[in-house]
Amino acid sequence: MVKFSKKLEYSIISLRHISNAGNEIIRVRDISEKYNIPHDLLAKILQKLKKAEILISSQGINGGYTLNRKLNEIPLSELMMIVENTTTIAECFHNDDKTCTIIDSCTIKDPLSKIQTEFENILKNKMISDFV
Amino acid sequence: MVKFSKKLEYSIISLRHISNAGNEIIRVRDISEKYNIPHDLLAKILQKLKKAEILISSQGINGGYTLNRKLNEIPLSELMMIVENTTTIAECFHNDDKTCTIIDSCTIKDPLSKIQTEFENILKNKMISDFV
């Protein structure tokens, strides 16, 4: 199946919420409670976004997150890479498979990677701001 | 994650093999052995393709499968629907979720379904013959 993940959804919701809050610092709990997203799961996703320098975090009793980049400069493909580690829809089925019996005559790989490219282009041209 | 399935791969391999064989009847075992695909799993996939009238089957000792439609008239999207039951990449995250708290202000749905449409267009324009 071909489907977007919850992590991606939670990321988009969070980025939108933080963006709408302006300069206000947003806590994980704020988002978690408002949208019924599991706190610990969301916390980890936001940590990833911080590591990727999309968010800025501050710890301590008044801590939370603010935006570090503009949403119209973050393509969906980048967000997917960060939270899902991959956007690969059509990786070669056999590249890493030592037991592959058809690798020499593989005519599937090329068309699939072409689909991959077209798909990635769509994702690259959708900015997170498009979802806000 | 966003990925094609083994079932789709096995389908493409099988259709290519059967197509290349001309009018010859191809047994599940022929394909299974040549490409190291589990026999029972492949058998079910080909049964689905038969139900979808992409293949014609004959039972009995000399039975097997032949093509019923030309591969350049079968879009990848159709094959995905048959073997995976869906091509939905960006179904609304909340449509079926009665507990959804943001459905009224959901600004994610529309852009996602636009991506869905673009993605489906790619799949519709790729014919199985492109993989042969």
Next chain:
DNA sequence: TAAAATACGACTATATTAGTCCGATTTTAT
């Protein structure tokens, strides 16, 4: 009539995704 093929539902195994738990660290108001 036996062999060999498809037909098909039920089952098990594996992989991926989603979510939980718990302790550590950091910061700040009191």
Next chain:
DNA sequence: ATAAAATCGGACTAATATAGTCGTATTTTA
């Protein structure tokens, strides 16, 4: 100082989806 409340982060469990297996029935023909 220190307690409260936040992020940080690894290890774990649960749920779901995909992949693969098993057993039996039916069909056909040499």
